[in-house]
Amino acid sequence: MAASPVPAPTNPSTGKHRVVVIGSGFGGLFGTKALRRSDVEVTMIAKTTHHLFQPLLYQVATGILSEGEIAPPTREILRSQSNAQVLLGEVTDIDLEARTVTSHVLGRPTVTAYDSLLVAAGAGQSYFGNDHFSEFAPGMKSIDDALELRGRIFGAFEMAELGAQRGENVDHLLTFVVVGAGPTGVEMAGQIAELAHRTLRRDFRAIETRSARVILADAAPQVLPPFGAKLGEKTKTELEKLGVEVMLGAMVTDVDERGLEVKYKDGRTERIQSVTKIWAAGVQASPIGKTLSEQTGAPLDRAGRIGVNPDLTLPGHPEVFVVGDMIALDNLPGVAQVAIQGAKYAAKEIDGRVKGKPAQEPFKYFDKGSMATISRFRAVAMIGKIRLTGFIAWLMWLAVHLVYITGFKNRVTAVLHWFVSFLGRGRSERTSTEQQIFGRNALSRLRGGATDLVSAPGSYEASRELLETTRRAELEAQAVEEARLTDAGQRGVKTGERV
Numbered sequence: 159m160a161a162s163p164v165p166a167p168t169n170p171s172t173g174k175h176r177v178v179v180i181g182s183g184f185g186g187l188f189g190t191k192a193l194r195r196s197d198v199e200v201t202m203i204a205k206t207t208h209h210l211f212q213p214l215l216y217q218v219a220t221g222i223l224s225e226g227e228i229a230p231p232t233r234e235i236l237r238s239q240s241n242a243q244v245l246l247g248e249v250t251d252i253d254l255e256a257r258t259v260t261s262h263v264l265g266r267p268t269v270t271a272y273d274s275l276l277v278a279a280g281a282g283q284s285y286f287g288n289d290h291f292s293e294f295a296p297g298m299k300s301i302d303d304a305l306e307l308r309g310r311i312f313g314a315f316e317m318a319e320l321g322a323q324r325g326e327n328v329d330h331l332l333t334f335v336v337v338g339a340g341p342t343g344v345e346m347a348g349q350i351a352e353l354a355h356r357t358l359r360r361d362f363r364a365i366e367t368r369s370a371r372v373i374l375a376d377a378a379p380q381v382l383p384p385f386g387a388k389l390g391e392k393t394k395t396e397l398e399k400l401g402v403e404v405m406l407g408a409m410v411t412d413v414d415e416r417g418l419e420v421k422y423k424d425g426r427t428e429r430i431q432s433v434t435k436i437w438a439a440g441v442q443a444s445p446i447g448k449t450l451s452e453q454t455g456a457p458l459d460r461a462g463r464i465g466v467n468p469d470l471t472l473p474g475h476p477e478v479f480v481v482g483d484m485i486a487l488d489n490l491p492g493v494a495q496v497a498i499q500g501a502k503y504a505a506k507e508i509d510g511r512v513k514g515k516p517a518q519e520p521f522k523y524f525d526k527g528s529m530a531t532i533s534r535f536r537a538v539a540m541i542g543k544i545r546l547t548g549f550i551a552w553l554m555w556l557a558v559h560l561v562y563i564t565g566f567k568n569r570v571t572a573v574l575h576w577f578v579s580f581l582g583r584g585r586s587e588r589t590s591t592e593q594q595i596f597g598r599n600a601l602s603r604l605r606g607g608a609t610d611l612v613s614a615p616g617s618y619e620a621s622r623e624l625l626e627t628t629r630r631a632e633l634e635a636q637a638v639e640e641a642r643l644t645d646a647g648q649r650g651v652k653t654g655e656r657v
């Protein structure tokens with residue numbers, strides 16, 4: 159077996175091999191943790207401060223779990239891993255020749271040098287070239303998305319109650335459309351139906367929440383295609399029992415504030431009046447893949463995934479590994495286990511190189527199975543050739559998700575919340591605000607996003623001194639006046655003076 163190329167350690171001050179990990183998702187976190195015993199320095203750069211357990215985002219959106227339970231701080235998780243540090247920043251460039259990663263936070267750049275690079279930046283939502291749909295139909299990829307959706311879903315019921323009290327037609331407010339009948343779409347549609355039919359039915363006075371329409375639309379001819387025809391059909395039947403209208407062969411051709419248009423295979427079109435639309439239809443790999451492709455010639459597929467070597471490295475760059483949702487290799491699915499196993503493989507290879515060990519066999523994915531919940535106590539699961547449905551599949555779903563939620567504290571509180579929501583009717587996490595609903599669109603209207611809301615580096619220091627001096631004088635004068643009023647007994651009117 160060929161010996162691994164061992165890049166020389168180049169950190170001038172420590173002499174240690176520097177590993178930069180991009181992303182704190184499944185690939186990034188598991189890759190970093192897998193290097194905990196290696197004689198390397200790991201720097202994890204990610205654009206959020208948390209590790210996100212995406213499979214439970216729909217439960218945050220529908221008020222079952224809090225965002226903290228599925229998004230613990232990366233810094234806390236890695237607290238005791240002394241060879242790892244965490245840097246906040248959105249990676250904007252990678253220079254494969256110079257071996258540097260450039261990241262930005264609020265306009266402030268950071269350049270980090272590496273000897274080995276592990277790229278695990280995942281994927282975002284794809285609107286198939288119709289990015290303007292996103293204004294009215296948020297996706298389900300981040301905590302922001304889930305909280306916005308929570309606000310939109312519960313907000314729609316509130317607006318319907320107000321409208322109904324005025325005697326208005328509120329059908330458009332009580333119609334919820336989920337686009338995309340993959341696992342995320344199925345889980346969202348099932349949970350909104352449970353909200354309308356079970357959780358909220360006694361909370362409102364003017365509207366009957368059970369009359370809400372929940373529509374699951376997909377251009378494909380079946381629900382959950384990766385689960386096969388039989389489980390797809392079973393899931394469709396279960397959803398219909400819950401009151402979900404499943405529209406198949408229905409391609410969404412337009413989305414606006416008040417609704418959307420679908421076109422069927424036979425050419426018929428239909429307008430659905432609906433204020434709350436949820437986009438769960440497609441994924442697009444991180445644009446970092448494009449940067450890497452341009453520098454290496456590695457191909458990109460239609461979803462922006464980059465073709466990697468069988469050992470997950472880039473052509474001509476054995477020091478760069480790409481894992482998870484960003485890669486196109488052997489038709490691997492975009493699931494957490496592909497990212498976790500790929501990252502562990504890359505970490506082992508980096509560790510082996512530092513120790514001078516021979517290269518591993520090519521990466522091989524071990525499929526542990528897939529599952530999706532439909533509603534409380536109902537799920538579908540596929541493990542090898544075994545197909546499970548109903549309560550048994552749901553119990554398996556429960557066990558697997560408990561194992562993978564990060565942190566003991568989060569596991570305990572998630573179980574309590576599931577108890578409240580699945581055995582009772584409650585949803586403990588219904589809090590939502592206008593900022594959650596409108597913040598994303600408001601920020602997107604600023605040319606530089608959040609960067610426009612902070613002072614440019616340097617200008618803050620210049621104006622601060624002046625501001626401090628003026629403000630100090632104001633505060634001192636105010637304190638002297640406050641004390642004088644109290645000492646002189648000049649606050650309010652004395653009892654004897656009342657008229």
Ligand SMILES: Cc1cc2nc3c(=O)[nH]c(=O)nc-3n(C[C@H](O)[C@H](O)[C@H](O)COP(=O)(O)OP(=O)(O)OC[C@H]3O[C@@H](n4cnc5c(N)ncnc54)[C@H](O)[C@@H]3O)c2cc1C
Pocket residue numbers: 180181182183184185186203204205206208209210212213214215216247248249250278279280281298299341342444446481482483484492493494495497529
């Ligand atoms: C709603 C939903 C439900 C899902 N359900 C399941 C399920 O039930 N089972 C399953 O196996 N899989 C499921 N998946 C898929 C699974 O979550 C992904 O396959 C997995 O997260 C991929 O891991 P990753 O490390 O490649 O990317 P991610 O986990 O997405 O991590 C990407 C990381 O990169 C960071 N990042 C992105 N761009 C940059 C940048 N430019 N600079 C710095 N950091 C950046 C992100 O902040 C994030 O930390 C689901 C996905 C979604 C969205």
